Amino acid sequence: xxYKKSEISTAHIVQAAIRVLAxxxxxRTSLMDIAREAGMSKGAVHYHYPTKESLIFVVxxxxxxxxxxxxxxxWSTGGNPFESLHASLEELWRVRAERTDEALVVADxxxxxxxxxxxxxxxxxxxxxxxxxxxxxxxTHLYAIGIKPKIRVELLPRLVIGLLDGLVMQxxxxxxxxxxxxxxxxxxxxxxxxxxxxxxxxxxxxxPPSPS
Amino acid sequence: xxYKKSEISTAHIVQAAIRVLAxxxxxRTSLMDIAREAGMSKGAVHYHYPTKESLIFVVxxxxxxxxxxxxxxxWSTGGNPFESLHASLEELWRVRAERTDEALVVADxxxxxxxxxxxxxxxxxxxxxxxxxxxxxxxTHLYAIGIKPKIRVELLPRLVIGLLDGLVMQxxxxxxxxxxxxxxxxxxxxxxxxxxxxxxxxxxxxxPPSPS
Amino acid sequence: xxYKKSEISTAHIVQAAIRVLAxxxxxRTSLMDIAREAGMSKGAVHYHYPTKESLIFVVxxxxxxxxxxxxxxxWSTGGNPFESLHASLEELWRVRAERTDEALVVADxxxxxxxxxxxxxxxxxxxxxxxxxxxxxxxTHLYAIGIKPKIRVELLPRLVIGLLDGLVMQxxxxxxxxxxxxxxxxxxxxxxxxxxxxxxxxxxxxxPPSPS
Amino acid sequence: xxYKKSEISTAHIVQAAIRVLAxxxxxRTSLMDIAREAGMSKGAVHYHYPTKESLIFVVxxxxxxxxxxxxxxxWSTGGNPFESLHASLEELWRVRAERTDEALVVADxxxxxxxxxxxxxxxxxxxxxxxxxxxxxxxTHLYAIGIKPKIRVELLPRLVIGLLDGLVMQxxxxxxxxxxxxxxxxxxxxxxxxxxxxxxxxxxxxxPPSPS
DNA sequence: TATGAATGAGCCTTCATTCAT
DNA sequence: AATGAATGAAGGCTCATTCAT
Numbered sequence: 001x002x003y004k005k006s007e008i009s010t011a012h013i014v015q016a017a018i019r020v021l022a023x024x025x026x027x028r029t030s031l032m033d034i035a036r037e038a039g040m041s042k043g044a045v046h047y048h049y050p051t052k053e054s055l056i057f058v059v060x061x062x063x064x065x066x067x068x069x070x071x072x073x074x075w076s077t078g079g080n081p082f083e084s085l086h087a088s089l090e091e092l093w094r095v096r097a098e099r100t101d102e103a104l105v106v107a108d109x110x111x112x113x114x115x116x117x118x119x120x121x122x123x124x125x126x127x128x129x130x131x132x133x134x135x136x137x138x139x140t141h142l143y144a145i146g147i148k149p150k151i152r153v154e155l156l157p158r159l160v161i162g163l164l165d166g167l168v169m170q171x172x173x174x175x176x177x178x179x180x181x182x183x184x185x186x187x188x189x190x191x192x193x194x195x196x197x198x199x200x201x202x203x204x205x206x207x208p209p210s211p212s
Numbered sequence: 213x214x215y216k217k218s219e220i221s222t223a224h225i226v227q228a229a230i231r232v233l234a235x236x237x238x239x240r241t242s243l244m245d246i247a248r249e250a251g252m253s254k255g256a257v258h259y260h261y262p263t264k265e266s267l268i269f270v271v272x273x274x275x276x277x278x279x280x281x282x283x284x285x286x287w288s289t290g291g292n293p294f295e296s297l298h299a300s301l302e303e304l305w306r307v308r309a310e311r312t313d314e315a316l317v318v319a320d321x322x323x324x325x326x327x328x329x330x331x332x333x334x335x336x337x338x339x340x341x342x343x344x345x346x347x348x349x350x351x352t353h354l355y356a357i358g359i360k361p362k363i364r365v366e367l368l369p370r371l372v373i374g375l376l377d378g379l380v381m382q383x384x385x386x387x388x389x390x391x392x393x394x395x396x397x398x399x400x401x402x403x404x405x406x407x408x409x410x411x412x413x414x415x416x417x418x419x420p421p422s423p424s
Numbered sequence: 425x426x427y428k429k430s431e432i433s434t435a436h437i438v439q440a441a442i443r444v445l446a447x448x449x450x451x452r453t454s455l456m457d458i459a460r461e462a463g464m465s466k467g468a469v470h471y472h473y474p475t476k477e478s479l480i481f482v483v484x485x486x487x488x489x490x491x492x493x494x495x496x497x498x499w500s501t502g503g504n505p506f507e508s509l510h511a512s513l514e515e516l517w518r519v520r521a522e523r524t525d526e527a528l529v530v531a532d533x534x535x536x537x538x539x540x541x542x543x544x545x546x547x548x549x550x551x552x553x554x555x556x557x558x559x560x561x562x563x564t565h566l567y568a569i570g571i572k573p574k575i576r577v578e579l580l581p582r583l584v585i586g587l588l589d590g591l592v593m594q595x596x597x598x599x600x601x602x603x604x605x606x607x608x609x610x611x612x613x614x615x616x617x618x619x620x621x622x623x624x625x626x627x628x629x630x631x632p633p634s635p636s
Numbered sequence: 637x638x639y640k641k642s643e644i645s646t647a648h649i650v651q652a653a654i655r656v657l658a659x660x661x662x663x664r665t666s667l668m669d670i671a672r673e674a675g676m677s678k679g680a681v682h683y684h685y686p687t688k689e690s691l692i693f694v695v696x697x698x699x700x701x702x703x704x705x706x707x708x709x710x711w712s713t714g715g716n717p718f719e720s721l722h723a724s725l726e727e728l729w730r731v732r733a734e735r736t737d738e739a740l741v742v743a744d745x746x747x748x749x750x751x752x753x754x755x756x757x758x759x760x761x762x763x764x765x766x767x768x769x770x771x772x773x774x775x776t777h778l779y780a781i782g783i784k785p786k787i788r789v790e791l792l793p794r795l796v797i798g799l800l801d802g803l804v805m806q807x808x809x810x811x812x813x814x815x816x817x818x819x820x821x822x823x824x825x826x827x828x829x830x831x832x833x834x835x836x837x838x839x840x841x842x843x844p845p846s847p848s
Numbered sequence: 849t850a851t852g853a854a855t856g857a858g859c860c861t862t863c864a865t866t867c868a869t
Numbered sequence: 870a871a872t873g874a875a876t877g878a879a880g881g882c883t884c885a886t887t888c889a890t
Contacts, residue, residue, distance in 0.1 A: 166378025590802025
């Protein structure tokens, strides 16, 4: 073995870093904090990741992958297309709204990327993959049953993601303004209304949570 | 006059801070940077704002107000309701996509607020005001001409803002994925489709930029 | 005043640095050591010299100037040319052999310059000035009384300096091998024998210290 | 065989250390650099040399021996005494001026010895041996043909070495000031003029490179 | 023998803050 | 109202050394 240990430590540090970053944010997190959370010395962290930047890089990739995975899982449910869409959107929202460590890290580093160019390619990949995922889903499920989009189909997933990401920031700054049920219903409505209705039988799986 | 040089300097510092923060981001900006940009000594900045936090606070308020002002102005155009909506959304997008100093600062500090609770009330206010603004507009203009929303009307402005904010981050990480025309058209379509069409004559002011 | 204080501190730090460097050498001296010697905090040192490098630079210049000054003074004595030469060489040797702080710093940084290119121009200046000084002296005093050099006159001062510097290192590693009187006598003999004797009356001011 | 891999590795490390030290200097060389150059792990280096100091010690000895060897070889040429002297001095200069790894290491550690007493005895030995070598040569070759020195004969080799060492540092800081031909010619002239001319037939093997 | 992992002290530097003037 | 000087805590990083394997 020998190197196994290294891999374990390496992953261990990344997980610790994600926890600390989720708790304190990039700007307020020092390598010492991460080392302490990982239960090692600062030197040990530097042994595995020569610079803070290199660690953050791996952290970002790992966090993106984790969020990605939940996104992928979210769409895998079968059944009634509308129920499926609803369930998937709900899960997508939950990933963000639950503020999992990974989602927080992605959000935080996304903001850092405004001023740290090197982070951007990774995030661009992340967005692209998520968009492709949603794109596939919508094409297969909605389009297939005779509905065609009113807008460029490539754009649709971007809108869904953008909406989710934008709303979650709002929800954080002003939690009372957005109820989970509201959000999912709204996105769903939006998603559906972006398609031309081929058949009259479009029916939402959910009811408006609080019809005004 | 009640105010003297003090107030001038005070505002001067805030403007300098906004410029520097927009350029470098919160995490990478020191008080020295701000002092230098303001053309004063570090001591002078501390004279006016005893702590960095107190300065950031005023900066956030000022930046929010500035973005707010452009948002308000955006909706004030009259004329054809659909053209007006289009123009307004375009302006709203522009404020963000042009990356004005103030919009950048708001975005950056929004991320900081994830870990600095004190910033949140200010941002909540910001969101509320913007939402109220849009809400008023939509109520007055669309609702009035016999269109009624499919979802809770309070939610609508939140969606618009969330979408704009979420998309602008995406656009930054992955610029090629989102063309300005696309975005505005998509939001517009979304906004309109969130209303029950009372009359058959709904007509977008814009054409789909690249109908797929 | 105000800035006066700064100048005082600035010089104070340099003097402290010279003392510490002379005592511990460049490789073993930290900014903390210098700050402690100067009776200030590390931060204060950094306030006056933003980097260690910038401080070392000033230190080198100051130390060179100090050694230079003693070299200049060494030659200013008048009187019998041979006595004068002897006295001057003696002083030159003394500056080095006494291991004044400044001479030590110059020697130490000279060695550092092997691997730190930036130090070299300053040292080149130092050598040039010293050479010019000796060159002037020899031209005026020896040449004038009818003696002409056997080798390129520009080279002569270089030899004198090289010999002094090289011997002092030897003297340090192996102190017993070189007695002060020996050294000066030898250099003097060498210096004189580098000239063609115009008159037969060349007579050393000193006697061989220990004729073997 | 009494020795095994151990001794090979031991020598291997020393050679690697000399290469790295020559390239980077003592102050800038870490054990990691040496281990990397030797193609082994840091741990392995520590296995053979428990401390950095112990390694440096052997390095110094090895480097001194290498320079010494070239010095010895330099004097072994026979033939005309003056040509021989010239050739020898030329070689001595070349060893230093070519900046062989070993000569660089000796020069660098010589400077370190200013502050690390333990290095001095080794260097004292080095100087003594070199001096003895030159002393033998001069005694045998020059003295034998009826020339007797003007100064203590023990001092003579010290002067030659000092001059060479001192000049090489100057040449490094200010390369244009000293041309190889100049230097050798000058030292030769000096060496000769340190002897009383017993016979009139003293004739240099070389011509002044640029007679002024 | 040799390695990779880990440690801990120390280094240079940054920075918000304080304070005398 | 404003400045320059100084502080001290912290940050990222390097490195000789130790140690289990």
